[in-house]
Amino acid sequence: MPELPDVEVFRSYLQATALGQKVRNVEVRDASLIKGGSGRELARGLAERTLRSASRRGKYLAVDLDNGSALILHFGMTGRLKYFRGSMRDTRHDRLRLVFQSGHSLVYDCPRKLGQVRLVKDLQAFWQAMDLGPDALEGLDSDGFNGLLRGRRGMIKSALMNQSLLCGVGNVYSDEILFQARLHPRRLVREMTEHDLLHLHATMVRVLKQAISLQADPDRMPEDWLTPRREQGTPCPVCQGKVQRIEVGGRGCFLCPSCQGE
DNA sequence: AGCACTGTTGGATA
DNA sequence: ATATCCAACAGTGC
Numbered sequence: 420m421p422e423l424p425d426v427e428v429f430r431s432y433l434q435a436t437a438l439g440q441k442v443r444n445v446e447v448r449d450a451s452l453i454k455g456g457s458g459r460e461l462a463r464g465l466a467e468r469t470l471r472s473a474s475r476r477g478k479y480l481a482v483d484l485d486n487g488s489a490l491i492l493h494f495g496m497t498g499r500l501k502y503f504r505g506s507m508r509d510t511r512h513d514r515l516r517l518v519f520q521s522g523h524s525l526v527y528d529c530p531r532k533l534g535q536v537r538l539v540k541d542l543q544a545f546w547q548a549m550d551l552g553p554d555a556l557e558g559l560d561s562d563g564f565n566g567l568l569r570g571r572r573g574m575i576k577s578a579l580m581n582q583s584l585l586c587g588v589g590n591v592y593s594d595e596i597l598f599q600a601r602l603h604p605r606r607l608v609r610e611m612t613e614h615d616l617l618h619l620h621a622t623m624v625r626v627l628k629q630a631i632s633l634q635a636d637p638d639r640m641p642e643d644w645l646t647p648r649r650e651q652g653t654p655c656p657v658c659q660g661k662v663q664r665i666e667v668g669g670r671g672c673f674l675c676p677s678c679q680g681e
Numbered sequence: 682a683g684c685a686c687t688g689t690t691g692g693a694t695a
Numbered sequence: 696a697t698a699t700c701c702a703a704c705a706g707t708g709c
Contacts, residue, residue, distance in 0.1 A: 421687065421688080422687065422688090425687085451704095451705095478688080493688085493689085494687090494688085495687085495688055495689080495704095495705095496686065496687045496688050496689095497686090497687075497688095497705095497706080497707085498688095512706085530705085530706055530707070531686090531688090531704085531705050531706050531707080532704075532705055532706075533688055533689075533704065533705070533706090534688085535689085571697080571698095572697060572698065573697075573698055573699080577698080577699085580688095581698095582688090582689085589687060589688070590686090590687060590688080591687055592687090668698095668699075668700090669699085669700065669701075670686095670687095670688095671685070671686075
């Protein structure tokens with residue numbers, strides 16, 4: 420589920436494993452995920468480089484290299500990272516493999532191939548060109564959040580998921596945040612009060628932080644979270660009513676109608 | 682067989 | 696300028 424918390428978990432994982440290591444060999448197993456250049460160029464740009472640091476913005480992970488360029492990873496709906504000590508086991512959908520001088524390796528695995536991989540010369544220029552709003556966790560205080568949403572038309576769930584407004588929140592976490600804030604996903608932003616927005620922002624930050632501390636693993640989420648119960652008709656963990664599935668902005672949306680109004 | 686799924690993009694439309 | 700809707704990308708799982 421690569422939304423902000425998942426990507427943050429990938430960042431920590433990378434930091435604890437591959438960071439500081441020098442790339443000896445690059446295997447591009449599927450060049451169709453590579454944007455802004457060819458597989459050959461990516462391989463050449465990564466070879467002999469050392470991974471210096473890893474940062475995140477929204478759902479994007481950026482890995483700084485020792486020559487100033489950066490490897491950008493986006494995970495689409497199904498991507499993940501896997502680090503192997505010693506011999507590399509088969510991962511079924513590995514699209515990019517970095518083998519380090521140590522003999523260990525890092526695999527970017529992306530079954531549905533909806534992810535993106537690219538090498539950029541200038542990370543700051545890349546972020547600017549990307550039309551991303553501020554990071555939902557790092558880039559916004561409650562006034563900033565309020566300012567972004569004020570005067571906006573449309574539904575609150577769509578706004579939370581709009582990456583050019585604020586980035587990192589996707590379909591699953593927008594549902595979780597709105598469930599915990601007790602707000603209906605179809606609520607019109609224009610009809611929300613200052614207090615609603617303040618409460619929503621606080622809830623968003625709390626949910627994202629807690630999800631990160633749980634390794635974004637639904638199996639570890641508290642009893643009263645919605646995410647592990649994304650199924651029509653399953654009992655609401657708070658009121659025992661039934662979880663409902665509706666469509667909002669063309670995406671499947673789960674909510675508890677009695678907890679979240681109407 | 683058919684449909685749903687954690688995401689992004691581009692184009693048409695309002 | 697904002698927002699919505701749709702199709703496309705591609706693979707897996709129920």
